[in-house]
Amino acid sequence: MNILHFVNAFFSDSARWHGYDGIPTRVAEHIEYSLLALVIAAAIGLPVGLVTGHTGRGGNALAFIATAARALPSFGLLVLLFVLMGLGMLPVMIPLVVLAVPPILVTTYEAVRSVDPSPVDAARGMGMPESRVLLQVELPEALPLILGGLRSAAIQIVSTATIAAYVSFGGLGRYIVDGLYQRDYEKVVGGATLTALLALLTLAVFWAVSRVAVSPGVRRSA
Amino acid sequence: MDSVTKRYPDGTVAVDRLSLEIPDRTITVLVGPSGCGKTTTLRMINRMVEPSEGTILVDGVDVQKQPVNTLRRSMGYVIQNAGLFQHRTIADNIATVPRLLGWSKQKARARAEELMERVGLDSSLAKRYPYQLSGGQQQRVGVARALAADPPVLLMDEPFSAVDPVVRKGLQEELLRIQGELGKTIIFVTHDIDEAIRLGTKVAVMRTGGRLAQFAEPAELLSAPADAFVEDFLGEGRGVRRLSFFPSEGLDLLTEPVVADGATAEQTAAAREASGAPYLLVTDGEGKPLGWSEPGSLPGGSPEELLPYGRPFVAGQDSLRVALDCAVLSPTGWAVAVDGTGRVVGVVSQETIGEAIRGAHAAGRKADGAGRKADVAG
Numbered sequence: 001m002n003i004l005h006f007v008n009a010f011f012s013d014s015a016r017w018h019g020y021d022g023i024p025t026r027v028a029e030h031i032e033y034s035l036l037a038l039v040i041a042a043a044i045g046l047p048v049g050l051v052t053g054h055t056g057r058g059g060n061a062l063a064f065i066a067t068a069a070r071a072l073p074s075f076g077l078l079v080l081l082f083v084l085m086g087l088g089m090l091p092v093m094i095p096l097v098v099l100a101v102p103p104i105l106v107t108t109y110e111a112v113r114s115v116d117p118s119p120v121d122a123a124r125g126m127g128m129p130e131s132r133v134l135l136q137v138e139l140p141e142a143l144p145l146i147l148g149g150l151r152s153a154a155i156q157i158v159s160t161a162t163i164a165a166y167v168s169f170g171g172l173g174r175y176i177v178d179g180l181y182q183r184d185y186e187k188v189v190g191g192a193t194l195t196a197l198l199a200l201l202t203l204a205v206f207w208a209v210s211r212v213a214v215s216p217g218v219r220r221s222a
Numbered sequence: 223m224d225s226v227t228k229r230y231p232d233g234t235v236a237v238d239r240l241s242l243e244i245p246d247r248t249i250t251v252l253v254g255p256s257g258c259g260k261t262t263t264l265r266m267i268n269r270m271v272e273p274s275e276g277t278i279l280v281d282g283v284d285v286q287k288q289p290v291n292t293l294r295r296s297m298g299y300v301i302q303n304a305g306l307f308q309h310r311t312i313a314d315n316i317a318t319v320p321r322l323l324g325w326s327k328q329k330a331r332a333r334a335e336e337l338m339e340r341v342g343l344d345s346s347l348a349k350r351y352p353y354q355l356s357g358g359q360q361q362r363v364g365v366a367r368a369l370a371a372d373p374p375v376l377l378m379d380e381p382f383s384a385v386d387p388v389v390r391k392g393l394q395e396e397l398l399r400i401q402g403e404l405g406k407t408i409i410f411v412t413h414d415i416d417e418a419i420r421l422g423t424k425v426a427v428m429r430t431g432g433r434l435a436q437f438a439e440p441a442e443l444l445s446a447p448a449d450a451f452v453e454d455f456l457g458e459g460r461g462v463r464r465l466s467f468f469p470s471e472g473l474d475l476l477t478e479p480v481v482a483d484g485a486t487a488e489q490t491a492a493a494r495e496a497s498g499a500p501y502l503l504v505t506d507g508e509g510k511p512l513g514w515s516e517p518g519s520l521p522g523g524s525p526e527e528l529l530p531y532g533r534p535f536v537a538g539q540d541s542l543r544v545a546l547d548c549a550v551l552s553p554t555g556w557a558v559a560v561d562g563t564g565r566v567v568g569v570v571s572q573e574t575i576g577e578a579i580r581g582a583h584a585a586g587r588k589a590d591g592a593g594r595k596a597d598v599a600g
Contacts, residue, residue, distance in 0.1 A: 116305075116308075118301055118302070118303050118304075118305035119305045119306060119307050119308065120305075121270075121301060121305055122299065122301055122304075122305030122306075122307075122364075122367075123305075123307070123318075124270065124294070125268060125270055125294060125299035125301070125377075126294060126295065126299055126318055126319050126322065126367075126368075127290075127291040127292065127293070127294030127295035127319070127322060128291070128318075128322060129291060132322075137307060140307075140309035141307075141308055141309055143309075214309075215308070215309035215310070215351070216351060217307075217308045217309045217310065217311070217351030217352060217353060218308050218309045
């Protein structure tokens with residue numbers, strides 16, 4: 001018995017392809033959790049990173065918070081929150097968001113900081129308001145790096161979202177948790193493979209987004 | 223600009239009680255060693271730096287009394303390395319200020335195309351991105367972008383210092399041409415005294431500590447530096463460089479020592495006798511120079527027998543400095559004067575140029591003296 005055999009057995013079982021525990025349902029759930037966590041993390045990390053990067057203030061505080069957040073174990077946090085808050089989506093989302101905010105925040109901050117100062121100076125000197133300097137000069141030039149931060153956050157979320165299954169939510173973690181419990185290794189391997197594939201898909205999506213969103217004038221440096 | 227001072231919170235004084243009256247529709251150059259406050263001075267005009275004391279008036283209006291972005295949009299701003307937006311095409315870069323002022327897309331685009339032509343950029347570059355352009359082209363885009371909304375004032379902060387000397391010379395000539403066509407008031411910062419002298423209608427030399435050392439026309443700067451600092455800053459060759467301001471127009475050109483290729487022995491002998499010059503310049507059928515014929519030898523021989531004529535100068539258009547340079551470079555000590563099409567109009571010796579220089583100096587002194595007398599009388 002090798003892993004490939006497990007993979008083959010898992011995916012060729014037609015019963016796996018439908019029902020509430022079927023692959024499409026679990027993948028959809030997994031994407032749903034991941035997307036929600038990424039949107040929340042981006043909603044926190046992007047504006048804070050952009051503004052601190054633009055003003056250049058608060059960099060030390062940011063680095064401190066980011067390092068501290070990175071040191072938090074996602075699984076431990078989940079269990080703690082579950083005990084404190086009971087069953088719910090919030091105890092699942094918080095560890096994922098805590099996991100994803102630091103890379104988004106730090107790379108956004110660094111990306112805006114590292115934008116060539118001369119176009120920024122030129123923009124100001126031509127009478128561009130600060131908000132436009134940020135959104136029309138710094139953001140487009142920093143976009144490749146910012147997308148890089150979002151991408152690594154997204155991949156971490158996708159791989160970590162499996163922990164939702166420990167607190168009786170769905171997603172691909174379901175296969176891993178249930179499989180371990182039932183000693184059904186075919187299921188464990190199948191769940192892990194799907195998670196890995198989803199992470200690769202995330203990479204592909206980000207590649208496509210950067211092709212569309214990043215100006216060709218900036219892309220060469222990305 | 224009236225006794226403007228910029229003092230930083232740490233006590234450093236970047237600009238110290240500077241007063242300047244910048245004439246309209248000319249190029250005023252601020253020049254000085256690094257740290258003399260020239261860039262700070264420039265940046266106070268569009269309030270990129272706020273002065274600590276003093277007032278800056280543009281057309282009689284205090285810059286402090288205008289909304290900062292309105293003020294900045296009314297002045298073109300060109301910086302070192304151009305500072306182009308990498309994510310925007312060349313046309314969009316140029317259209318920045320018009321778009322900020324609320325022009326329509328079509329109007330801004332049409333304006334961008336017009337400006338690309340004006341600064342000597344091919345219209346096929348409009349859809350390119352800045353990284354696809356050379357440094358010199360990028361700087362042209364920078365100038366076009368600054369001119370886009372047709373501002374009366376142009377602020378230029380060391381715009382040409384990052385390009386190589388050949389490209390820089392081209393850009394300087396282009397700037398003088400644009401200035402001649404559009405009549406903008408240009409304030410230009412540089413650390414290169416030669417650039418200052420070439421471009422400036424008036425030059426303000428600043429010294430470390432943000433103080434004005436001298437504010438004068440380039441010719442005056444070269445002939446009468448205010449003090450040892452200015453003299454030192456002007457560097458070597460002050461006298462020769464000053465010749466750039468004397469035209470070659472009045473030079474006494476000789477036409478006798480010029481013979482056409484294939485001239486007969488009699489003609490040559492006559493030319494030698496008439497001119498009394500040791501060398502004869504041989505020209506081709508179109509009157510373009512071929513080379514110098516040595517004493518005793520006949521023209522009409524192979525071109526290899528002729529001495530090279532070096533570089534000719536354009537009579538009336540080039541300065542005495544160029545004429546002298548040509549004479550010094552020439553193996554015969556004589557310079558060849560040509561017209562705009564490259565045809566020989568005459569030859570002139572170093573001695574004759576030397577006399578012209580002495581004459582020009584004398585005329586300059588007389589004019590100076592007259593000016594001083596007028597001042598006293600007034």
